[in-house]
Amino acid sequence: MIRENKVVDLAFTLKSEEGEILDQAEKDDPFVYLHGFDQVVPGLESALAGLKVGDQKKVEVSAAEGYGEIDPSLKVIANRSQFPKGVELEVGIQFETETPDGDEVVFTVCAIEGDQVHVDGNHPLAGQKLHFEVEVLNIRDATTDELEHGHAHGPDGHGHEHLH
Ligand code: ZN
Numbered sequence: 001m002i003r004e005n006k007v008v009d010l011a012f013t014l015k016s017e018e019g020e021i022l023d024q025a026e027k028d029d030p031f032v033y034l035h036g037f038d039q040v041v042p043g044l045e046s047a048l049a050g051l052k053v054g055d056q057k058k059v060e061v062s063a064a065e066g067y068g069e070i071d072p073s074l075k076v077i078a079n080r081s082q083f084p085k086g087v088e089l090e091v092g093i094q095f096e097t098e099t100p101d102g103d104e105v106v107f108t109v110c111a112i113e114g115d116q117v118h119v120d121g122n123h124p125l126a127g128q129k130l131h132f133e134v135e136v137l138n139i140r141d142a143t144t145d146e147l148e149h150g151h152a153h154g155p156d157g158h159g160h161e162h163l164h
Contacts, residue, residue, distance in 0.1 A: 002051045002139055004036035007152045009138035010048075015131040022125065030137050034152040041066045044132055051136050061130040067123040074105065074121035081115070089117060097121075 002008055009030040014023040025031035033039040035048065043065025051057060063069050083089060094108045111118040146153050 002035055002048050002136065005142050005147060006035045007140050007142045007146060008033055008035055008048065008136065010134050011137055012132055012134040015133075017129045017131070019131075022130075027135070027137060032152045034142055034146055034150065037150045039151055041130070043130070044134075047132075048134065048136075051134075053136050053139055056133070056135045059132040059134060061132065063127050063129060066128065066130045067125040068127075070122050070127035074107075076119055076121075078117045078119055079115055080117055083117070 009032050010025060011027045011030055012023075012025050013021060016022055035045065038045075040048070041061060043061030044059055046065075047057065047059040047061075080089065083095075087095075089109060089112060091109055091111060094106050096104055096106050099105055105121040106123075107119040107121045108124070109117060110120050143153065
């Protein structure tokens with residue numbers, strides 16, 4: 001059963017309110033996550049708790065329980081001079097920065113007008129209702145390493161490439 005400290009293999013489809021497929025993982029290449037460590041949006045994580053291998057479920061997640069409501073204060077106009085020299089600014093590029101309170105936020109450039117660069121730090125799926133269809137493929141206990149790192153290390157514990 002899915003609960004804290006379990007590593008879960010999921011097949012899923014994520015659709016927008018309009019039925020557009022936003023993301024998916026097939027059975028032969030499942031999404032693997034560590035339950036209870038904020039690896040999936042809160043509304044999905046709570047809906048997955050208690051499911052067993054083979055269970056299928058449709059989960060509707062509100063924006064607030066998904067990627068959050070759109071925060072207008074994260075839509076800002078920066079000046080070109082605030083970006084490091086040598087950065088090729090164009091619409092669609094993303095960069096990471098820190099808010100005054102130390103949170104890391106990914107900003108996306110959404111428009112450029114002369115020296116004015118319009119950036120948006122909202123998640124691309126913020127403000128959207130999310131429609132998940134999930135199937136639970138596997139559940140196992142997390143390893144000590146995984147619990148220390150706060151994320152899953154794949155079905156066989158290999159292929160672990162990231163910075164800590
Ligand atoms: Zn790790």
